[in-house]
Amino acid sequence: MVQIENGRTRILDSAAAVLCKRGLAGAKLSDIARMAGMLAPSIYHHFPSKDHLVEEVMMEGIYRNSRHIVTKVEVLGAxxxxxxxxxxxxxxxxxxxxxxxxxxxxxxxxxDDLPSEMKGRVLAAYSSFDNYWRDLIVAAQAAGGVNRSLDATVVRKFLIAMLDSSPSWYRPGKLGPAQIAEQAADFVLYGFVGREA
Amino acid sequence: MVQIENGRTRILDSAAAVLCKRGLAGAKLSDIARMAGMLAPSIYHHFPSKDHLVEEVMMEGIYRNSRHIVTKVEVLGAxxxxxxxxxxxxxxxxxxxxxxxxxxxxxxxxxDDLPSEMKGRVLAAYSSFDNYWRDLIVAAQAAGGVNRSLDATVVRKFLIAMLDSSPSWYRPGKLGPAQIAEQAADFVLYGFVGREA
DNA sequence: GTCTATAATCAGATAGAC
DNA sequence: GTCTATCTGATTATAGAC
Structure with missing residues (x-):
């Protein structure tokens, strides 16, 4: 039996969609509500403010992304x-x-545009995800066979910024998500020059 | 004789500073004016609107960045x-x-947050800068000794996103701008694994 | 749980004195 | 060229009917 998503979930889904399309300031409650099939004031039956709604989208995004990545990595085994x-x-x-x-x-x-107090809370939720990346990088450095002169933090910042940029420029075309993903991995690991110099 | 910067230039400088600190929506005219030593309405003596001011900052930013990079590259010779x-x-x-x-x-x-019409004009101004990067990448691919399986456009997008992220996370510390710059070059060219695998 | 008003707020923009 | 005072418009948020 198919569970029809309730109003609250529809609002969250719409908010996520509008936020990534228009940015924080550009995401108007009226747009979010319309996409959810209702009018702006109805949102306040489910969320006390726009900030609360946005924060819940952030937390859910971090959770989903983190769970997806950890699952795909841990299936390989430690x-x-x-x-x-x-x-x-x-x-x-x-x-x-x-x-x-x-x-x-x-x-x-x-x-980057979140109000500072919220950014602090979101960053705290993000930290375990961030640490997971740090551990992956540090483990590789400890195992050897990598360029030890690179700073692990710098690598992580560059790496995540690079990956996170992809939704802003990706358009379905000759290269699909899987191909971009493979190029990203090759680029990060072996660079523009590649394995055979 | 030292030329004291005029009001218009002070406003542009303030706008650039506030824009990179607070983002587009967070950059209030009152903040920009205050940093320039005046009050918000005074801005309108120099610029017809916030959008015009922002657009001029964008154009100036593209021009400065492009000029700086081209100078540093062309001094090496073709x-x-x-x-x-x-x-x-x-x-x-x-x-x-x-x-x-x-x-x-x-x-x-x-x-990413610019209103779409402005974004179009800024993107047009950005295109020669973008093409300069593309040419650097394509020239390297043509000369050989690089990983040809990487798509030049994907490499350019990842590369610029990575570099452009640096102001958002860089804090003066043990690694200075020159060290980060060197790490960025090593990372882009040879990857996390590096030259000696 | 959603609606129709409507209030409250805030930032961009204008008018006109100095 | 900058100010004080004010207007406008957009958007978040509230009140209360259904």
């Missing part, structure tokens, strides 16, 4: 080579963003 | 190996962003 696990994480991240998870794309799009 | 030229461009871009050019950082920060 004994899998660190670079194989890192590659899986990169591909999972791109695939998730480009295959239409509006929640995770919304986080990538509006995080 | 005969310099393409990878050397690409490395110089990467380092110049990071150095320029992190050494405090608010105009170029403002472009990186607010471009």
């Amino acid at each position: 004994e899998a080579p660190p670079l194989v696990r890192l590659r899986a994480a990169i591909q999972a991240h791109i695939n998730f963003l480009l295959t239409g998870d509006n929640y995770s794309s919304a986080v990538a799009r509006v995080f | 005969e310099a190996p393409p990878l050397v030229r690409l490395r110089a461009a990467i380092q110049a871009h990071i150095n320029f962003l992190l050494t405090g050019d608010n105009y170029s950082s403002a472009v990186a920060r607010v471009f």
